[in-house]
Amino acid sequence: MRLSKRGEYGLRAMIMLAGTPEKDASLPMVQIKEISQREQISAKFLEQILLTLKNAGLLHSKMGIGGGYYLAKPPSEISLGQIFRTLDGPVAPIKCVSQMAYEPCGCPDEQTCGLRMVMGDVRNAIANILDHTTLADVAKRQSDTRKKLGIK
Amino acid sequence: MRLSKRGEYGLRAMIMLAGTPEKDASLPMVQIKEISQREQISAKFLEQILLTLKNAGLLHSKMGIGGGYYLAKPPSEISLGQIFRTLDGPVAPIKCVSQMAYEPCGCPDEQTCGLRMVMGDVRNAIANILDHTTLADVAKRQSDTRKKLGIK
DNA sequence: AAAAAGTCTATTTATACAATAGACTTTATT
């Protein structure tokens, strides 16, 4: 049940953006280069990922000097599910239980297929977490943990 | 978060084995050929999968005429998690949250990594379902559904 | 001895993931 590198890097970048405080009442803009260095990711690969996220409407960007990326919406309105699906596709382990991209699988009878029932549960469990966790939730959880540990 | 074909076929086969009633007080033995036909799976591919499951101690087999495969333990003692891990590897979406196969991922600080926290939740949600669902549970659910629908 | 089953390992093919490359566009600054 692996998360791809694209998904991992994209989620990391978005989480980082959500945790970047606004400077001087301006937008919290971050460059590809900065993210790739902080997270140890190939800049070229990240570029593609952020572009995809931009085209999906989750990021905005500004070209030219002083430009960079910033969240298209407040962190509380961007769920991890949106990011995940944009980069990794459907959450469902098997197509016949996908809500966003249903396709029949090969079983003789979907209604009574035991595998389908269980995988439906798995899909729902994953989707519940990813769709109900926003970037704001993650940022808060991180800072709460830091506080609790007395770090930084 | 896809389930591989190996995983899918293996799970289907095991579920089928769990639903096969014993005939004449003998072991409920089923041949590769029969499973592959009923489930529309390449016999050669299934062969590998069942062998893997056998080597993992989940299936037993008998060679020669009248032979075939049968569950190594009662259906109530085989969880879907065991089958899944045997065929598809760790449940965790990211290595650093795997209980069975931990490996550090690249984040600067694991303790405060937001992605890791969420993926830990996802791992637990999936593992809870797969590890607490046995083949007997699946068989029961299937037959209950059939009964409710008045099928067969 | 023959037939019907599983065993084992190697090889091939297909697909998807990960990464790299390079030419192009926009914007700010000088």
Next chain:
DNA sequence: AATAAAGTCTATTGTATAAATAGACTTTTT
């Protein structure tokens, strides 16, 4: 106007994994 610093876009390559196929071998029953 020129230059530099950013993002844009698409194509290509490399690599790993998944999926499938192949074939020679072993065991068991009749």
